[in-house]
Amino acid sequence: MKNILKITYLFTIAFILGSCSDDDQKFSLSENSASVINTPTNGQEFILNPLEDQNNTAITFSWDHSNYGTPTSIDYSIEIANSGSDFNEATTLATVNETHFTMNIADFNNVVSSLGLPPFTEGSVDIRIKSTVGNPSQLPQYSNIVTILVTPFTTDLPKIAVPGNHQGWDPPSAPLLASSAFGETDYEGYVWLDGEFKFIAPNQTGIFEWGNTDWGDDGTFTGALLVDDETNCNASTAGYYFVVADTDALTYETTPVSWAIIGDATPSGWDNDTDLIYNSQNKTLELDLDLVPGPFKFRGNNEWGQFDLGTVDSDGFLQSGGDLTFDGEAGNYHIILDLSNPRKYTYSLTLN
Template sequence: MKYIHKLTYLFVIAIVLCSCSDDDEKLTLTTQGGSVINTPNNGQTFVLNPLEEQTNIAITISWDHSDYGTPTGINYTIEMATSGTNFSDAVTLATISDTYFTMSIADFNSTLGSLGLIPFTESSVDIRIMSSVGDPSQLPQYSETVTILVTPFTTDLPKIAVPGNHQGWDPPTAPLLASSAFGETDYEGYVWLDGDYKFLAPNQSGMFEWGSTDWGDDGSFSGVLVEEDEVNCTAVSNYYFVKANTEELTYSAEAHSWGVIGNATPTGWDSDTDMVYDPDTKTLRVTLDLVAQQAPDNGLKFRVNDDWTINLGDTDADGTMEYSGDNIGVPESGNYTIVLDLSNPREYTYSLILN
């Protein structure tokens, strides 16, 4: 009986040792070859369209499995970088176990923006796949790099800053003017001015700092801008509609006094009630008793200098303003704080706050 027990014991030990031997063999991994990218193709061109449905797929990245000598779970990290940087500025798109990855137009465009690519300009970016087992630092393997040509877009309007006495000559906090579209140089916006000021372009990173291109008056104070030998533009303290064209090298600053008018206001359509500029919020405000009126036939509007030449309404009743837009309705009678916000150039808003 003891002899049988000993045989059984030795048999069990042999099985355990064999199992350990098999496990050791399975865990022996070596780098045998990185992935091969199948799509996109080297040199493929991608032009992103801001008018297309932004959830549509813009790019599919696919690749073959990496080889570690034996079957095992593999993690794949997709990296994208500006060409020529050797992935020093790489953006990680995802770390996954699949061998394909898709990006929508919106996500792809956002990624390209994070790399600092210039909108509406063709640039070159590199893509590679890093594979790893467990800890990303263990047995990493890289695919060959694929280079593609991309043209991103932006829906943001280009802007220039207006630093000056009115805000302590501090470019990062200066009010902004916006152009009508990307590539256009017809900047405009509303600014409280108080003495000297200049116009300043952003740097390559989109930041406003001294050292970037700036413009001032040519010394004649006749609305002519120059980049060199300029003097500061100047204005007496007031709220201005400011324009600057950095290609035609012209500028203007017209004082605008805003008021609210309409049959929802105490004076009806006969006269304005002037609004007051609040420097803390950079908005125009007035508190009034309003009567309930239904737009678009009735209500109120905002206009400049007691005249209808420049007026703002709300055609879609969405809180954003359009020049010569529809009347703004008042939902119920009561005392309101009326706020007109012109601080975001070309994207003007208002609010009616029931007190």
């Protein structure tokens, strides 16, 4: 009986101590026990390089442990937001149990670009660490805020849109021209035109809409542009055009182009072109044609000159010069020449 009483007494004491421990844990949070960020440091600059190995480390986040008054598992979320936004639309980079986290160049560039930082331009972002305990997460604490300067990049070619009568004057859905590289203003591309049109730049977030910078004809219709001009450019004859525009030199040119396929792989050999037909729905040039193994290429306006696509670069895009080779089985093929993506032209041959 004595032993039973002793055991009962010990369980009672253990229960009381456990209850006290739980109560102590509930009230152990200190308002000054949040993490402190060690890296990066306030004002640190990060210039992201598109030519560097994108798996290389771009940034390392490290911080001190938060203090919840008793040893416990803590989740740390790294939050990033546009500077001055008070983290109203923060992005969580990761949630970890450790007090450090690294990001490679590609991932970090994608994140800061998604925040709206323009490429090749220094912008600032705020970083903080949010700590929580339990499941579901409870008792959030926030670290100090660190502001860093970041210069992101883009591998996309800069573009301008060509809204006009040919597509209902709707900038978001307008065909695009692309420049040769970032910082260049030599835009070009292929567009079906039918009457008046303008050129329009994207806004800082890449959206094409009225109110952005636009260019119209200077009124002489001699290929000169004016910024934010009310006079539209004009293609008097509906058709497929090669369009170039230099928004620095303020010039533009439209050249009608009729594309065709030619070569030993085609029924007419190298003597005659077989014209492709523009598909307005797909914005591609198409044709069904009997092909046999042999060389061929695409050319414009039935002549050797400016419009000639005969080789494919390492990225799979058509380039001028040389010959393409058809080495499939002889038969009737659906041919598609896609020039709708400026400076990134492709083709396909599909057996019918």
